[in-house]
Amino acid sequence: MRLRRSLLYVPGNMPGMLQNIPVFEADVVMIDLEDAVPLQEKDAARLLARNFLRSYTDRNKEMFVRINGLDTPYALDDLREILPALPDGIRLPKADNPEVVEKLDTLLTEQEEQLGLEIGHFKIIPSIESAQGVLNSVATAVSSPRLVALAFGAEDFTASMEIDRTKTGEELFSARTQIVWAAKAAGLQVIDTIFPDVNDMEALRTETALIKRLGFTGKSLVNPRQIEIIHEVFRPSAKEIEHALEVMDAIKRAREMGTGVISLKGRMVDAPVVTRAARVLKTAIAFGMIDFELTDEVIHGEK
Numbered sequence: 001m002r003l004r005r006s007l008l009y010v011p012g013n014m015p016g017m018l019q020n021i022p023v024f025e026a027d028v029v030m031i032d033l034e035d036a037v038p039l040q041e042k043d044a045a046r047l048l049a050r051n052f053l054r055s056y057t058d059r060n061k062e063m064f065v066r067i068n069g070l071d072t073p074y075a076l077d078d079l080r081e082i083l084p085a086l087p088d089g090i091r092l093p094k095a096d097n098p099e100v101v102e103k104l105d106t107l108l109t110e111q112e113e114q115l116g117l118e119i120g121h122f123k124i125i126p127s128i129e130s131a132q133g134v135l136n137s138v139a140t141a142v143s144s145p146r147l148v149a150l151a152f153g154a155e156d157f158t159a160s161m162e163i164d165r166t167k168t169g170e171e172l173f174s175a176r177t178q179i180v181w182a183a184k185a186a187g188l189q190v191i192d193t194i195f196p197d198v199n200d201m202e203a204l205r206t207e208t209a210l211i212k213r214l215g216f217t218g219k220s221l222v223n224p225r226q227i228e229i230i231h232e233v234f235r236p237s238a239k240e241i242e243h244a245l246e247v248m249d250a251i252k253r254a255r256e257m258g259t260g261v262i263s264l265k266g267r268m269v270d271a272p273v274v275t276r277a278a279r280v281l282k283t284a285i286a287f288g289m290i291d292f293e294l295t296d297e298v299i300h301g302e303k
């Protein structure tokens, strides 16, 4: 399981910020060529991003680049400059429909052929940032085998909806759940939007706990000070791990008794409870928190 809990935007036109990328402990860094970069700096940002990626060969995190929208005059130049510097993938803004992802897929294939890379080398994370994008998210989620996740962009979403974005986020609830459902149905990870107040860590923690409960697997960020909070919230607690191990033990005993259901401290344990416990254990294993052999046989029992 590839961890993509924290995805940090770094503006492509800020050399001082780019040079610190190796020390950030985000799972993914997304160099931004889109909204963080003013029009007069698009060319400079592209070159800075390309040079940085070329120099950053000993990478300890995934590197994505957010290009400009495919309907802008900048996107093709972005791809032409950036792809030879081998980012891991492209964050596609304003992914309003599956066709725009298919178009990017074709452009990536052309570049892979020219660069002699395996087809499918470059991954895609589309950002759903409008009502149209939300309504089309089910089709967008299956629009290319390059997709590793769907992402939500609430700043543009609320702008396009002509509503305010609040800290409590009631206005985002339906869009978030729709995007999570689309991603889960397609077997993708799902990344929540940025939290814009970089000084309100408690509200960031509350929002992250909420989106984790909704099913999101990670969150986009605008500031390195936000990374640790995200990792803390996504890290399974000792209590959750202990409970998951107890569930595995209980279901093993149940199966030995020839049944698929058993009581654990008064609560029913059956197949879906085991599936949820397995997810906690998989995450704990990926975080390096436990050493546990989680085989299909442990989860599902002997065939």
Ligand SMILES: CC(C)(COP(=O)(O)OP(=O)(O)OC[C@H]1O[C@@H](n2cnc3c(N)ncnc32)[C@H](O)[C@@H]1OP(=O)(O)O)[C@@H](O)C(=O)NCCC(=O)NCCSC(=O)C[C@@](O)(CC(=O)O)C(=O)O
Pocket (backbone or CB within 6 Å): 008, 009, 010, 011, 016, 017, 018, 020, 032, 035, 036, 127, 129, 151, 152, 153, 154, 155, 156, 157, 192, 193, 194, 198, 220, 222, 223, 224, 225
């Ligand atoms: C927010 C703020 C201005 C706060 O500034 P502050 O000055 O208060 O920050 P401080 O913490 O004081 O900085 C302390 C030290 O960290 C350095 N440092 C800060 N941030 C850093 C960083 N990101 N990367 C590397 N270095 C960084 C800084 O240079 C300083 O270094 P030094 O001077 O050496 O000490 C700043 O963070 C920032 O510009 N962020 C990036 C903004 C950005 O990329 N926006 C576009 C993506 S969102 C979007 O487009 C919406 C979306 O599309 C999203 C979706 O898809 O979800 C949608 O629609 O929703």
Ligand SMILES: [Mg+2]
Pocket (backbone or CB within 6 Å): 035, 093, 129, 153, 155, 156
């Ligand atoms: Mg946006």
